[in-house]
Amino acid sequence: MTIIETRGVWLTTTDSEVLRSQERIASAMDFLAETGFNVVFPVVWGKGATLYPSQVMQQTFGIEIDPSFLGRDPLAEVVAVAHRVGLKVIPWFEYGFASSYNMNGGQLLAKKPEWAARDCKGNLLKKNGFEWLNSLNPEVQNFMLSLILEVARNYEVDGIQGDDRLPALPCEGGYDQITVERYRQQVGKHPPQNYKDYQWLKWRADILTEFLARLYQSVKAINPNLIVSMAPNIPGWGFQEYLQDSRTWLERGLVDILHPQIYRRNIFSYRCTLEQLLHKELAGIELARLAPGILMKIGSYQISGNELVQAIEFNRACGISGEVFFFYEGLRENNNALAKVLQRGPYAQAATFPSVADLNRLSENRIGLSSIWQRLIRLFHTIF
Template sequence: MKNFSQFTAIVISVFYFSSTAMGQKPDTIPIKGTWVTNVASQVLHSRAATKKAVEQAKQAGLNTLFVVVWNGGYTLYPSQVQRQHIGVLQHPDFLGRDPLKEIIEEGHRAGLKVHAWFEFGFSYAYKDTSSLWLKKYPEWCGRNSRGELLQKNGFYWWNALHPGPQSFLQSLVLEVVKNYAVDGIQGDDRLPAMPAEGGFDSYTRSLFVKENPTKKFPDQPKDSLFIQWKANHLSAFGKRLYAAVKSARKDCIVSWAPSIFPWSKEEYLQDWPAWLKGGYADWIIPQLYRYNLPAYEKILKQLRTQIPDTLMDKVFPGLLTSLGDGYQADVDLMKSMIRLNRENGFKGEVFFYFETLNRVAFNLYQ
């Protein structure tokens, strides 16, 4: 997601209709969804709140939920994979409960699809230099050109090219896919991703020299060759993760919600058009976060030029409708963005974030 603070973090939930009922392949069904998070929202903090949120989403015309499962260096569900790595079973706010299991049960009972959203991706902490991850796995940490810990907008990052965090995140994703009846999994602007300022740790230096023996290691983090090389490695990881999920459960949707392109590649090494064209993205949900209609229309039209006609049914714009700081888009703006999506050939969208439904009670599609 966009790099807002913990208190303004975006909540994503996305819903889609049953492929059996609709007679369509899962990856061609238009989604109308929202992100659900544990920050600036109470949806996941009790079963009663979860049940109410599911009812609200259905009444609003939504069909899919993207539910946070990995935030601030902790899983919200009880994770044996996490416990094996740092000795902690789950996020302390959720001990004794399994909010993922609860929202899957409530969502499916209401006919909604539920996707596990690995929000933090390769970021292991937010404004916290005492993280258990940093203490136990210092070799995983990303480094900038000054040799400092890789940090951007308060988020501390692993080296996303390192096999350690790659293996951990893949194990985490597969743990969810194998043990929960999720309809899909999602990475966003942190999975697969890393700030372009990274890549100056010893592991990445050695890897670059090994793969480019005739080239000097770049002095600048945003050297064009270096950017593309790092992006290619992240794309390769995304492809491996996609294949691993499909091997575990062929029907599990794999979606990515990156930033807009080419900013996504220039700043976070996300070359998502390559993911789409390469066949390792069931859905792409680009974050078209804009506060007014002219700005939204401009970025939407730009997005349309980046997508081949044959792949349009895999792309659904992400809309900014509310924030934890109190921002709320008005009804006219939201309906106008939906209208523009249809006029430009996009059949669905995902709203950022769920609290919109607590602030504006209406059916988005009537």
């Protein structure tokens, strides 16, 4: 019987050298396939530049590709090698609507200052070090959509992926003149100074949801078999802080697979967060559409082999068939220790990455919420 699971990993340029040469890419793809993975999410948009030669960027900003990759096409290289060893490739637009990180807007806003997102004091919107484009601005949305469709049209990819910055906007944003006037015309008053006012949150989140609807329809018009994948912030919190209404995205069928970033540093916290999502924020949602993001490594932190296995087992006990790990280098630490854990354990038997048809079929046979809780209760009795 064929196992259908999402077994994915993100490929970054931060703290990783994988994309720095064709040889490293080839080695990494071979390694992932041997370990039991079936899909990779390589970054293609970060720090105000693409990791492929982009005519959209060339025409808009005069920057064809990230200068450190000049003369190469890392995306094309990943696609060629990954497909050869049976891995799917879903390009990851990591920076989304963020223009820069601690660079006062960087090269994007230097050329297009009118695209800046603004807080209630009129300052450039900045949150957790990231400066932001105004994702509520139709021109900015058209630019981002053009980048995504350029990849969908020009490469033999298997889908596209947004994340905690696509589609998104920090809740402190939306106070630029264009958005303020749009709100005034539609609602009849100026936006409240309280950026957490629910009506104001929902109004802005709805604009981003409509952008995602247009993105989804546009990608499917190019190829209906392309997976539209999103890796947003934790549902609920993501709405409050980044206007990501991911429950509505799923209910409206605007995303094929959702990878909520359950980046917790111990198994108890991971279980509790996932349990709450299934019971509250995502209660009743089709489980076939979920494959959580799991934190494998960041800075000095690295998940243990035992907790890695427990997280996967908990996913399966909840009826969730898959996960995506952040990020690749965690597999390589300590002489490939975590890769060996996966290869000998939960990923020992090969699994097929779900197609659009698989997802539709599996969604029709989704597990009811009461059944989920029965399985969770049995699992906790086993553990404790």
